[in-house]
Amino acid sequence: MQTVDSVIIGGGVVGLAIAAELAGRFPGRAVVLLERNAACGQETSSRSSEVIHAGIYYAGGSLKARLCGQGKELLYEFCRRWDVPHRRIGKLIVAKNPDEAATLEGLMTCGRLNGVEDLELLDRSRVKALEPRVEAISAVWSPSTGIIDSHGLTARLAWCAAEHGATIACRHEVLGIEKAASGYDVRFLGPDGTQDFLHSCWVVNCAGLGAERIAAYAGIDIAAAGYRLYFCKGEYFRIPLSKGRLVEHLVYPPPYKDLLGLGIHVTKSLDGMTKLGPNAFYVDRLDYDVDAGHIEEFFTGVKDYLPFLARDDLQPDTSGIRPKLQAPGMPSRDFTICHEADRGLPGFINLIGIESPGLTSCLAIAGMVADMIEL
Numbered sequence: 039m040q041t042v043d044s045v046i047i048g049g050g051v052v053g054l055a056i057a058a059e060l061a062g063r064f065p066g067r068a069v070v071l072l073e074r075n076a077a078c079g080q081e082t083s084s085r086s087s088e089v090i091h092a093g094i095y096y097a098g099g100s101l102k103a104r105l106c107g108q109g110k111e112l113l114y115e116f117c118r119r120w121d122v123p124h125r126r127i128g129k130l131i132v133a134k135n136p137d138e139a140a141t142l143e144g145l146m147t148c149g150r151l152n153g154v155e156d157l158e159l160l161d162r163s164r165v166k167a168l169e170p171r172v173e174a175i176s177a178v179w180s181p182s183t184g185i186i187d188s189h190g191l192t193a194r195l196a197w198c199a200a201e202h203g204a205t206i207a208c209r210h211e212v213l214g215i216e217k218a219a220s221g222y223d224v225r226f227l228g229p230d231g232t233q234d235f236l237h238s239c240w241v242v243n244c245a246g247l248g249a250e251r252i253a254a255y256a257g258i259d260i261a262a263a264g265y266r267l268y269f270c271k272g273e274y275f276r277i278p279l280s281k282g283r284l285v286e287h288l289v290y291p292p293p294y295k296d297l298l299g300l301g302i303h304v305t306k307s308l309d310g311m312t313k314l315g316p317n318a319f320y321v322d323r324l325d326y327d328v329d330a331g332h333i334e335e336f337f338t339g340v341k342d343y344l345p346f347l348a349r350d351d352l353q354p355d356t357s358g359i360r361p362k363l364q365a366p367g368m369p370s371r372d373f374t375i376c377h378e379a380d381r382g383l384p385g386f387i388n389l390i391g392i393e394s395p396g397l398t399s400c401l402a403i404a405g406m407v408a409d410m411i412e413l
């Protein structure tokens with residue numbers, strides 16, 4: 039059995055950012071990332087809205103608020119340094135009626151408490167100046183919200199990790215974890231179909247949709263720990279280029295309390311595509327089909343503020359699945375990022391429920407995890 043210094047389970051943006059951070063911070067230490075798919079970033083990290091969030095909505099003092107704010111700055115800096123395609127495109131949260139307008143005040147306060155200093159409340163004429171084709175009586179303007187090429191980010195993080203000496207092992211699926219006298223024996227299925235072990239003092243579980251299972255492998259009682267994951271799907275519908283060009287910025291409805299996501303909004307990608315979404319509903323299994331029957335939900339969600347859209351403009355596109363810690367009907371939960379020493383698992387770090395804003399936060403999460411580790 040090979041012995042290494044740290045094993046990272048999961049090669050999404052979070053695992054890759056952690057691998058790059060650990061290998062950079064602790065030169066000469068053996069950092070190995072195990073990823074079950076043939077390439078990194080094939081699950082949630084490549085199925086998002088690709089928005090660099092400003093950090094407006096999250097509960098004050100939460101990890102989501104803190105890591106999103108820090109992560110946004112780190113991510114812009116990383117993108118500039120390493121030529122990852124991105125654009126500080128800006129976002130409008132639009133109110134279509136007085137009730138919604140009243141909620142914008144609360145959003146401004148929440149955003150400012152979270153350290154988002156650049157928000158502005160715009161009246162109808164200023165919204166029109168920014169977005170002539172969008173109907174709204176007022177809006178919150180967030181100039182520091184941006185978009186990023188998530189595939190470019192994944193590739194660059196993998197490159198940085200490898201440059202610092204980390205080993206990235208794709209087609210390596212973790213199947214079990216056994217606690218040893220010091221550290222852990224991580225059992226995996228390799229690309230040749232045989233099983234083997236890696237011994238490591240430090241194990242970081244950032245397996246996204248598979249994180250609950252990895253925690254259970256380590257012997258954690260998932261229900262008692264509150265680590266049960268619920269899969270919450272988000273679908274997108276695209277609109278034609280000609281209509282997409284009529285909107286310049288990201289445009290969101292105000293978030294409602296009972297909403298599982300941020301509401302069906304306009305997302306723009308760097309290749310010029312415009313999509314609507316994602317919606318949010320719980321599913322029992324991982325499939326990425328988009329239900330064309332959901333077109334009405336999408337059209338109804340946006341038609342008041344995008345009056346130039348016709349129902350037939352919408353075409354099913356991609357989908358992603360959020361690993362949520364909140365059960366259906368329960369209040370929103372924060373990220374769980376926990377060194378499990380108190381559960382008798384020193385050296386074992388769980389990252390569970392890393393839903394949005396996980397992409398924005400990945401570099402800040404990596405810094406936080408690296409601070410927990412002594413190599």
Ligand SMILES: Cc1cc2nc3c(=O)[nH]c(=O)nc-3n(C[C@H](O)[C@H](O)[C@H](O)COP(=O)(O)OP(=O)(O)OC[C@H]3O[C@@H](n4cnc5c(N)ncnc54)[C@H](O)[C@@H]3O)c2cc1C
Nearest residue numbers: 048050052074083086087089212246248272358396397398
């Ligand atoms: C619809 C949607 C929209 C979103 N929009 C945004 C957005 O605009 N902005 C934002 O900041 N965030 C957004 N997010 C959230 C963001 O995409 C995630 O928080 C982030 O990608 C999580 O990255 P990750 O590395 O934790 O997970 P993943 O990308 O899922 O990576 C986990 C990896 O672990 C691997 N794995 C699992 N089990 C095992 C195993 N047993 N052995 C080995 N490997 C294993 C998987 O194959 C996977 O590659 C969105 C998410 C969704 C679903």
